[in-house]
Amino acid sequence: xxxxxxxxxxxxxxxxxxxxxxxxxxxxxxxxxxxxxxxxxxxxxxxxxxxxxxxxxxxxxxxxxxxxxxxxxxxxxxxxxxxxxxxxxxxxxxxxxxxxxxxxxxxxxxxxxxxxxxxxxxxxxxxxxxxxxxxxxxxxxxxxxxxxxxxxxxxxxxxxxxxxxxxxxxxxxxxxxxxxxxxxxxxxxxxxxxxxxxxxxxxxxxxxxxxxxxxxxxxxxxxxxxxxxxxxxxxxxxxxxxxxxxxxxxxxxxxxxxxxxxxxxxxxxxxxxxxxxxxxxxxxxxxxxxxxxxxxxxxxxxxxxxxxxxxxxxxxxxxxxxxxxxxxxxxxxxxxxxxxxxxxxxxxxxxxxxxxxxxxxxxxxxxxxxxxxxxxxxxxxxxxxx
Amino acid sequence: xxxxxxxxxxxxxxxxxxxxxxxxxxxxxxxxxxxxxxxxxxxxxxxxxxxxxxxxxxxxxxxxxxxxxxxxxxxxxxxxxxxxxxxxxxxxxxxxxxxxxxxxxxxxxxxxxxxxxxxxxxxxxxxxxxxxxxxxxxxxxxxxxxxxxxxxxxxxxxxxxxxxxxxxxxxxxxxxxxxxxxxxxxxxxxxxxxxxxxxxxxxxxxxxxxxxxxxxxxxxxxxxxxxxxxxxxxxxxxxx
Ligand SMILES: Nc1ncnc2c1ncn2[C@@H]1O[C@H](COP(=O)(O)OP(=O)(O)OP(=O)(O)O)[C@@H](O)[C@H]1O
Ligand SMILES: [Mg+2]
Numbered sequence: 001x002x003x004x005x006x007x008x009x010x011x012x013x014x015x016x017x018x019x020x021x022x023x024x025x026x027x028x029x030x031x032x033x034x035x036x037x038x039x040x041x042x043x044x045x046x047x048x049x050x051x052x053x054x055x056x057x058x059x060x061x062x063x064x065x066x067x068x069x070x071x072x073x074x075x076x077x078x079x080x081x082x083x084x085x086x087x088x089x090x091x092x093x094x095x096x097x098x099x100x101x102x103x104x105x106x107x108x109x110x111x112x113x114x115x116x117x118x119x120x121x122x123x124x125x126x127x128x129x130x131x132x133x134x135x136x137x138x139x140x141x142x143x144x145x146x147x148x149x150x151x152x153x154x155x156x157x158x159x160x161x162x163x164x165x166x167x168x169x170x171x172x173x174x175x176x177x178x179x180x181x182x183x184x185x186x187x188x189x190x191x192x193x194x195x196x197x198x199x200x201x202x203x204x205x206x207x208x209x210x211x212x213x214x215x216x217x218x219x220x221x222x223x224x225x226x227x228x229x230x231x232x233x234x235x236x237x238x239x240x241x242x243x244x245x246x247x248x249x250x251x252x253x254x255x256x257x258x259x260x261x262x263x264x265x266x267x268x269x270x271x272x273x274x275x276x277x278x279x280x281x282x283x284x285x286x287x288x289x290x291x292x293x294x295x296x297x298x299x300x301x302x303x304x305x306x307x308x309x310x311x312x313x314x315x316x317x318x319x320x321x322x323x324x325x326x327x328x329x330x331x332x333x334x335x336x337x338x339x340x341x342x343x344x345x346x347x348x349x350x351x352x353x354x355x356x357x358x359x360x361x362x363x364x365x366x367x368x369x370x371x372x373x374x375x376x377x378x379x380x381x382x383x384x385x386x
Numbered sequence: 387x388x389x390x391x392x393x394x395x396x397x398x399x400x401x402x403x404x405x406x407x408x409x410x411x412x413x414x415x416x417x418x419x420x421x422x423x424x425x426x427x428x429x430x431x432x433x434x435x436x437x438x439x440x441x442x443x444x445x446x447x448x449x450x451x452x453x454x455x456x457x458x459x460x461x462x463x464x465x466x467x468x469x470x471x472x473x474x475x476x477x478x479x480x481x482x483x484x485x486x487x488x489x490x491x492x493x494x495x496x497x498x499x500x501x502x503x504x505x506x507x508x509x510x511x512x513x514x515x516x517x518x519x520x521x522x523x524x525x526x527x528x529x530x531x532x533x534x535x536x537x538x539x540x541x542x543x544x545x546x547x548x549x550x551x552x553x554x555x556x557x558x559x560x561x562x563x564x565x566x567x568x569x570x571x572x573x574x575x576x577x578x579x580x581x582x583x584x585x586x587x588x589x590x591x592x593x594x595x596x597x598x599x600x601x602x603x604x605x606x607x608x609x610x611x612x613x614x615x616x617x618x619x620x621x622x623x624x625x626x
Contacts, residue, residue, distance in 0.1 A: 001503050004492065011491020298487045301448050303476015304504045305469065380448035383483055384439045384560045 001304070005312035008292060009319060015291070019284040019320045020327070026277015026363060027328020030270055031348065031356040032335055037266035038352060039345030044256045045249040046187030050124045051092075054218035055227055057248045058089075058234055061241040065255035066248070067191060069094055071212035072240065079238045080217045085230045087220040090115035093203040094215040096193065099151070100172035107150050110193045111173065113203025121218055122184075123197055129167055129182025134199055140171065141182035146194020171196075173206040188345070190256075274359055281324070282367040285317065289371035293378055301380040313372050321364035325357050395556055395588035396422040396445050400454030402611075403440050414440040415451065416611035424555070427579065427589040427601065432608035438592040439560055441608070445590060446558045447475050458556060476504055480549030480582075482559035486541045488533040494544045495520060495529040501552040519547040522581055539570035543577060550582055557582055559591045563598055575601040 010016055042049070047066050048057070058080055060070035080089040093113030098106045114121045114134070122131045127144055134141060142151060142165065151171070152162035165171075171178045178198070186195060198206070204213050219242070221230050227244045234242035243251060257263050289296070296309060329348075336346035403415040414437040422428045422445075430438045443449035444456055447463035455462065459478060463471050480501075488497045498516035503509070520526045523543040525536075533541055542562060549557050562578070563571030575598045582589055591602070599605060599619075607615040 003509060004489070004496070004500065004503060007491050007496065008489060292489075294485075294487060295489045298481070298483070298489075299500065299504065300472070301446070301475065301481055302501050302504055303472055303474075303479075305472055308504065381443045383448070383481065383487060384443055 001308050001312055002315060005315045006319065008295070008312075009288070009316045012288070012291075015284070015288050016320070019281060019288060020324050022277060022280030022282075022284050023320055023324025023360060023363065024327040024331065026273055026281060027325045027356055027360050028331045028335075029273030029277065029328075030359050031329055031332035031352060033266060033269040033273060034352050034355065035332060035336060035346050035348040036344065037263070037270070038349060039347035040262065040266075041253055041256060042347050043187065043189050043345055045252040046189040047094075048245060048249050048252065050186045051121045051218070052124065053120050053220065054090075054245065055221045056219035056231055056234065056242050056244055058217035058219060058238065058240050058242045059215070061239075063241065065252040067094075067189075068255075069215045072214045072217070073212050074214055076238055076240060077214065077217055080219060080234055080240075083230070083234050083237050085222050085225040085233065087222045088118075088120075089217050089219045090118055090120040091200050091214045092121050092216040092218050093200055093207070093213060095203075095207055095213075097173050097196075097206055099178075099194075099196070100175075101151065102153055108193050109146070109151075109173070110191050110195045111203055111206060112195065112197045113200040114197060116199045116201050119199070123186050123195075125185040127183045127185050131182070133181035134197065136179070136181055138177050138179045138202070139181040139198065140173075140178040140202075141184050141197040142171075142180050143195040143197075144183050144185045145188070146196070147180075147183050149194070151194050174208060176206050178206070274363070277360070278363045278366060281320070281363050282370060285320065285364075285367035286370050286374075288316075289313070289374060293374065294383065296375045297378045297380050297383045300378065301383045306376055309375050310372060313368050313375065317364040317368035317371075321360050325360040328360075329353055329356065392423040392425050392585070394421055394457075395424045396420070396456070396458050396590070398441075398445070398454065398456045401441075401444060401451045401456050402453045403437070403444060403449070403451045414611055415444070417454065418611075418613055420606060420613055422556075422588045422590055424588050425583070425585040426603040427583055427591060429599065429602040429605045430590060430592045430608060431594065431596075431599070431605060432614075434594075436608045437611045438608055442558045442560060442590055442592055446479050446481065446556075447471050476501065477552070478555050480552070480554035480557040482542070482545050482549045482557065482562045484561040484564055486533070486538075486545045486565075488541055488544055488548075490533055492532075493530050494525070494533055494536065497533065497544060498548045498551050501548060505552065516547070516551055519551045520544070522550075523547045523577055537570075538566050539574060542566060542570075542574050546574070546578060546582060555587050557587065557589045559589070561592055561594065563593065563595050568597060571595060571598060 045066060060072060063070050077089060077091050080086060095111055096108050097111045099109045100106055119131055119134060133139055148164040152164045154162050165180055167180055169180045207213055221227050231242040231244060333348060336348055398418050398420045401415055401418040405412045405414055418441060430441060432438055444451045445458065450464050461474060463474065495513050495516045498519055499512035502512035502515060517526060517529050520529050523546055525540055525543055563574055566574060579601050602619055605617045606613050
């Protein structure tokens with residue numbers, strides 16, 4: 001009876017494609033929207049991802065996410081270095097400073113100060129120049145998006161293209177001269193400001209005088225050390241919060257999930273995909289069953305058991321579900337691939353595929369259930385009705 | 387006569403059936419007494435709405451009657467649990483419908499194989515047996531065609547093959563010739579008489595079509611939910 005079920009389903013091309021289309025659409029919408037959502041949420045901790053070297057981030061216990069800077073005293077660096085199991089610990093400055101552009105206007109920039117000697121915490125990819133050039137006097141490295149965008153020199157004539165700043169150009173950060181020695185590329189974050197990398201001591205010079213300026217202590221654990229235990233030891237010794245990279249990402253992620261409307265908005269889009277998909281697929285699948293009801297009734301009259309009919313319908317639902325899901329995932333991947341080099345965030349994980357698969361399964365389950373109800377209730381006696 | 391000596395296939399006594407309730411209450415059967423013997427072809431005739439379809443639905447075990455008793459090969463189908471009754475139909479009863487009810491996306495061989503597949507037979511052996519029966523009804527060469535590629539008469543031949551393929555002992559047909567032209571209908575009935583009828587098999591055929599009465603062994607006339615007369619065509623004498 002399996003073959004009979006499959007032939008009944010696939011044999012009716014138009015109807016089959018109709019059901020598939022509904023499920024493909026649902027799968028595409030759910031997958032694509034949640035991939036964009038995941039991509040967007042990954043941006044919240046993009047800076048942590050980009051700062052790949054350290055295992056542990058040490059910060060003020062009140063810090064709730066990566067851009068929530070609560071400065072630490074410089075002496076904390078030494079306290080952290082004194083904790084057993086710490087391979088190395090480096091300071092990191094992260095703060096918003098005003099840059100004066102050549103045309104006299106101001107632009108707030110996200111300035112990152114790296115340890116002077118090791119330059120730990122640098123950008124993941126240098127497009128022009130090199131990280132070590134930061135050791136030159138007044139040197140800064142600017143991110144590509146900022147260099148071509150907000151920091152670019154405006155067009156000289158109306159309607160012209162702005163000129164990106166490049167190596168050798170100068171900026172003014174809080175009245176201090178800064179020379180661009182490199183261009184870097186990082187993950188886009190939620191911060192729309194240009195990112196400027198420099199050394200820790202220079203960053204302190206740029207920053208307005210305050211007693212405390214260190215934002216984070218970046219820690220590398222000794223090889224083989226238990227990182228959770230190390231975090232606990234650091235926290236105990238300093239009274240600060242210490243998180244592994246993953247924990248800090250989660251903290252940031254959770255913050256955005258909890259305190260911003262982003263998840264709700266995407267949740268609605270995903271839900272919409274789910275509902276529309278259920279409606280279309282459920283409807284077409286149900287119609288398919290209804291169109292075949294007299295054949296199902298004939299099967300019943302000819303001795304088909306309820307269990308056999310159930311297996312037929314479930315098989316049909318599983319087939320359209322699997323195919324629709326597959327095409328939908330494919331289409332969503334293609335979408336992500338084609339828009340790879342745009343500002344769109346798109347992160348399609350295995351987990352997401354599982355989730356959309358589950359959603360499609362639920363849709364098919366609902367459709368199959370509706371159909372099954374009708375089929376099982378159908379009086380076999382209707383076979384004799386014209 | 388041999389016919390009266392033959393074992394009873396179906397026996398109905400005082401069978402009643404009412405559809406709906408209250409205002410829309412329709413009494414379709416008002417006490418049916420009827421016997422069908424093995425080896426005979428019984429025709430049920432009567433005006434539209436007199437309850438013919440209702441009666442064969444009860445006999446075939448796809449509809450429950452209200453009162454009275456209906457035994458098919460000695461089994462009281464109404465008293466059987468659902469699953470047993472379904473299994474009984476699958477083994478013992480063959481169906482021929484007015485609209486053929488062939489599944490349009492299956493080839494005719496696959497359609498004929500359905501009763502065997504329902505019983506759990508393998509695909510290969512079911513198809514092989516189906517083709518044998520298609521040979522018997524004279525369209526063996528078309529076994530791979532879809533029903534839509536066949537004429538109405540050919541489709542009804544397929545339906546007859548399907549009703550026989552699993553060796554049932556009772557075959558019920560509701561208006562098997564009414565969607566066919568006269569000549570085709572005649573041929574279908576000839577085939578039915580030739581292939582379906584046998585000494586241990588009973589056929590009950592509902593029809594309006596007076597032109598096929600000649601194929602009947604006995605004719606039961608119905609009106610308003612009752613049997614009003616029985617004619618035995620084998621000795622051309624009214625039974626009562
Ligand atoms: N499912 C049903 N619900 C309510 N009334 C029904 C139902 N099926 C049949 N009836 C009624 O029962 C009566 C007998 O119907 P039945 O279909 O058995 O007649 P029939 O002799 O087969 O008629 P026809 O020659 O038109 O096929 C009719 O009055 C019909 O309207
Ligand atoms: Mg009828």
